Amino acid sequence: MYYQRHIFFCLNERPNGEDSCAQHGAQAGFAHCKDRVKGERLAGPGGVRVNKAGCLDRCAGGPVAVVYPEGVWYTYVDKDDIDEIVDSHLKNGQVVERLVLPPNVGR
Numbered sequence: 001m002y003y004q005r006h007i008f009f010c011l012n013e014r015p016n017g018e019d020s021c022a023q024h025g026a027q028a029g030f031a032h033c034k035d036r037v038k039g040e041r042l043a044g045p046g047g048v049r050v051n052k053a054g055c056l057d058r059c060a061g062g063p064v065a066v067v068y069p070e071g072v073w074y075t076y077v078d079k080d081d082i083d084e085i086v087d088s089h090l091k092n093g094q095v096v097e098r099l100v101l102p103p104n105v106g107r
Contacts, residue, residue, distance in 0.1 A: 003049045005090055007033060009065045012055035020055070021062040025078075029063055032079050036086045048090050061105040073101040 009030040013022035034050045042048040058064050061075045065085070072095050076082055081099055088094045 002045055004047055005070075006049045006051055006068045007065055007085070007090065008051045008053040008056070008068070009033065010054070010056040010058070010063065011052050012059075014055075014059075019059055019062065021059065021064060024063045026063040029065070029076055029079075029082050032082045033065075033086060036083065037090065040086065040091060042086075042090060057107050058101060058105055059107045061101045064101060070095070074099045075101045075105075 009026055010021040011026050011030060012020050014020040030050065030052060037043050037048050037050050043050070056064055056066065058073065061073075064073060064075055066073045067085075067089055070089075072089065074081075074085055074096065076085065076099055084096050085099065088096050
């Protein structure tokens with residue numbers, strides 16, 4: 001396995017004004033996660049890859065991120081939430097239950 005985990009952040013912005021992750025701080029969440037993963041020396045082969053994504057089609061829960069290979073969907077509000085995802089899930093494999101996006105939340 002090249003990477004142990006991937007985290008994908010939806011950075012989509014809808015041009016028609018519909019609600020989208022970009023309107024809810026997605027870029028800041030992505031940037032903070034990338035910095036934290038690098039700072040914790042988790043980045044790179046055998047570790048964690050932080051990726052940008054287009055629309056993940058779960059806009060109603062935005063901003064959203066998904067961690068693979070577990071397939072855990074998260075919603076987050078601020079840097080503290082991102083820190084908890086990094087410290088608990090990306091470092092130690094423990095899902096942050098309070099931030100898990102309910103399965104019925106879609107677009």
